[in-house]
Amino acid sequence: MTRTALITGITGQDGYYLSKLLLSKGYRVVGLVPPERQGSVAKLDELANQVEIYSVALTNSEALKTAVQQLQPHEIYNLAAPSFVPDSWRDPLGTLDLITGTATRLLTAIREVGLETRFYQASSSEILGQVQEAPQSENTPFRPKNPYGAAKLHAHWTMVHHRDRYGLFACSGILYNHESPRRPPQFVTRKVALAAASIKLGLSDRLKMGNLDAKRDWGYAGDYVEAMWRMLQSEHPEDYVIGTGNLHTVRDLIATAFASVDLDWQKYVEIDPALLRADEHFQLVANPTKAKQVLGWQPQVSFEALLEKMVQADLDRLQTGSLSLQPFEKLA
Template identity: 40%
Template structure:
C-alpha cells in the first residue's frame, strides 16, 4: 500500500484528491495546522473522513516538516496548502510569500534530507500567467504575475523545477486553470454566484454584488483536475503539465448559466458600475456591480492549453462549464432549502 501525504486536505482539491487516492488503494495522511481548528465538512460530504489520518504540520516550521516526513515516510506528497485568495494577497503580501513560496523550499529541503525518492506534486496556478495576452497558455508560456499571490506561486514553481534539475527529485508542477465544484469555498466568485442565486431563488431580495463581470476564465470541474494530479505522479519521469478546458467564458456568462439552472432568465442593463441584471420572469434585480470588488490589477482573460496532458497523460476534462454551473447552483439551492450552513 502506497502512502500519500496531502497538505491542504480539508480544501476542495484536497478532499477530491483524497477520495481518488483512497479508491486507488492508498493510505492517505492529511495535514492540519497546529493553531487551526480542523473543519472537515468537505471530507464529511464525500464520506471519507474516517478513512483519512490527520497529522499536525506547520508549513512555516522546518523541523516540524522534517519530523512528519520521518514519521510517515510517504511515497507521494501533494502540496495543496496555500494562502489562495488573490484579493487577500494584496493586503498580506509578505505572509502570502512566506506561506506559498518559502514553505515550498522547506518542503523540498525536507524531502532531499529525509528521502529523495519521495515524489512531490506542487500546486501551481494559471494566475502565474497574469497579463499574458496570447490566445492560450501552455507549459512554455511566459509568466507575468499580476498579484502577490501569483508572484509567490511563480517562486514556488521555479523552486520545484530547480530541485528537480539540481537534485534529481521527482517533482511535478501542476499548472491548473480555474477549477470549481460544490466543494469550493464560499469566498470564491463561482460559489459566491451560486450561493447568492440560490438565496434569490428561494425568495431573498438582496441582489448579488460582483466586480468585473467581463473577466474571462477557463473553468473546469475540480474532481477532473485532481485525477490529473495523480496521473502526473505515476509517470516514469517527472514533468510539468497544464490542466485546462481550453475554453474561457466571462463571469457574466457563468452567472447566466447558473441562473438558468435555477429557472431565472437574466437581462442586463446599463454600463460599468451602473450595470444591473434583472430576472425577466419576475422583474426582480438579481445582480448589481460593486466597485468595492474590483482588484488593483485585474487579469482579464486566462485560457489554458492542455494538449501536453492530453497526449502524455491521456487526460481530458469530463464536465463542461455549463454542467458545472448548474451542478453548483442546484447543490447550493438544496443546501439552503434544507437549512444547511453555507461553508
C-alpha cells in the same frame, strides 16, 4: 502494498477532492495540518474519518522532516496556500512563507531523508499574470501581477531547481480556475450559484455584480485533481498547464446558473459600480494539449454541468437548513 500520500492544504477544496480520489484508489491518505487549523478538518465531512491527520507546523523544517521520515510517503501533494488570491496583498510575506516556504521545506525533507517520494507542487495560472499570448502553454513566459502569483512562481522554480539539481521526481501543475460546490462564497462562481439557489427559493431577490464581460477558463476541481495524480504516475517528471481551453464570460456564468433553475437572470441581476474593476485576466485561457497527449487527461465535467452541480448543492443546503444566507449578505 498500500501507497501513502501526504497532502498539505487537505481541508481546502482541492484537498477534499484529491483525498476522495486517492482513497478510491486504495491509498493511505495523511493530511499535514498545522495545530491551529485542527478544527478545519471537519470541512472534510464524510472523509474526515477516512484520512489520517498529522499535526505539524508547516513553518518548522525539522518537524516536517520528522513527518516525512516517520510516514515514508510515496507521494506528496503540496496544496498549501491562501484560498483567496486578493488576500495576498494584505500579507505578502505570510503568503510567500506558506507557499514557497512549505514547498522548500518539503523538498528538502525528501532529499535529506533520502526517499524516492514523488512531489506535486500546486502552481497556478496566476504565475502567468500579464499574458501576451492566448491561449497559454507550458512555454508561456511568467509575469505574475500579485503577491500570490509571485509566491507561486517562486515555489514553482524552487521545485524545478530541486528536480534539476538533485534528481527529485517533482512536478508542477499550472492550474486555471477550478470550481466546485465546495468553493467559498467570495469566489464569483459560488456567489452566483448561491444567488441562483436563494432566489429560486424566494430567500433573496437580487444579485449585485460588477463587470459581466470579464472572461475566465473555468473547470471542475474534481477533474483537476485527477490531473495532479496522473502527473505523479507518469514516467518522467514534467510540468503541465491544466485547464479547459474554453473562455466564458461572467454573463455566461450567471445565465447558465440561473437557467439551471429555470430563472431569467436579467430580472434579478443589478450592476453595482462599486464592484466594477479593471479586469487583468481577459485572455487567461489554457492550452492543455500537453496534458491531453502525455497524461491522457481530459476534463469530464462541462461548464454547464459544473454550474448545475454548484446550484443544486446550494439548493440542497438551503432547503435542509445546513446553510444560512446571513453571513453572505454582504456578498450579494
